[in-house]
Amino acid sequence: MLGRRSLRTVTAALLVGALAVLSGCVKEQPDREQSSELIEPVVVSVDTKSLEQAILGEIYRQTLLEQGRSALLQTETAFDPDNRIDRLYSGEADLVVGCTGSFLSDLDPSGAAELSESLAALDEGPNSAVGMDQTHAEFIGSLPGFMTTTNPSSAQGCADEGDSDLPQNIVPVFSRQIFERDELEALESVTRALTSLDLEELKAAAEEKSSVSAAVEEWLQV
Numbered sequence: 001m002l003g004r005r006s007l008r009t010v011t012a013a014l015l016v017g018a019l020a021v022l023s024g025c026v027k028e029q030p031d032r033e034q035s036s037e038l039i040e041p042v043v044v045s046v047d048t049k050s051l052e053q054a055i056l057g058e059i060y061r062q063t064l065l066e067q068g069r070s071a072l073l074q075t076e077t078a079f080d081p082d083n084r085i086d087r088l089y090s091g092e093a094d095l096v097v098g099c100t101g102s103f104l105s106d107l108d109p110s111g112a113a114e115l116s117e118s119l120a121a122l123d124e125g126p127n128s129a130v131g132m133d134q135t136h137a138e139f140i141g142s143l144p145g146f147m148t149t150t151n152p153s154s155a156q157g158c159a160d161e162g163d164s165d166l167p168q169n170i171v172p173v174f175s176r177q178i179f180e181r182d183e184l185e186a187l188e189s190v191t192r193a194l195t196s197l198d199l200e201e202l203k204a205a206a207e208e209k210s211s212v213s214a215a216v217e218e219w220l221q222v
Contacts, residue, residue, distance in 0.1 A: 011154040037106075041070040042178060045084075045093035048075040051212070052157055055202050056097040057215040060172055063190045066220070068181045088147055088175060095174040099158035100139045101166030103173065107142035116165040127156075132167045139171075148176045155196045170194065190220075 027059060042064055046057035056164070057073050063072040074093055085106060087093040105112040115138055119131045135153050143149065152169035159168070198219065205215035 018042045045074045059070045101168045101169035104139040150191045151195045155194045
């Protein structure tokens with residue numbers, strides 16, 4: 001049987017161990033009040049000449065607002081889709097929206113060309129599940145270390161951004177450190193929920209209502 005001195009020693013050791021575990025958990029969950037990246041408004045950069053871009057940007061803006069996070073659209077009239085990622089590099093934007101094939105072609109042109117040839121040989125075609133998964137995986141691998149994304153939407157986009165033989169699943173790209181877990185889960189959820197049919201209906205609704213914001217708000221509430 002342990003004496004009182006031994007029991008106190010064991011108890012102290014257990015408390016120290018428990019505090020160490022709790023300390024580790026705290027480090028894994030950054031405090032919003034201690035990190036300016038977690039409290040500053042999220043800048044979502046979109047091309048104002050593209051109705052698709054306006055809709056997608058508004059979807060992510062409203063999704064973040066629902067999570068209690070301030071977010072705003074930065075509309076660019078001279079937007080170059082080939083340099084979309086550069087807006088994250090420069091710090092001008094925190095989140096941009098595009099498509100897996102286009103992003104990969106911009107970030108790794110030779111890798112995109114090789115993948116395009118490989119997918120063209122598939123019996124299922126490049127837009128098969130295998131093609132989409134491989135394109136997304138290659139795209140993630142081409143991202144700089146401080147950027148990340150979600151799982152892709154099933155919706156295909158970027159039709160007005162040049163020819164591409166690769167799948168064009170819609171995805172957001174953003175800096176790694178700016179979102180908390182609940183915000184990341186919300187971005188993931190809305191991305192996965194969006195379909196090609198949804199996107200076409202959103203375009204029609206935005207034109208009918210003469211308001212992208214109203215069309216997106218109605219879709220998010222369904």
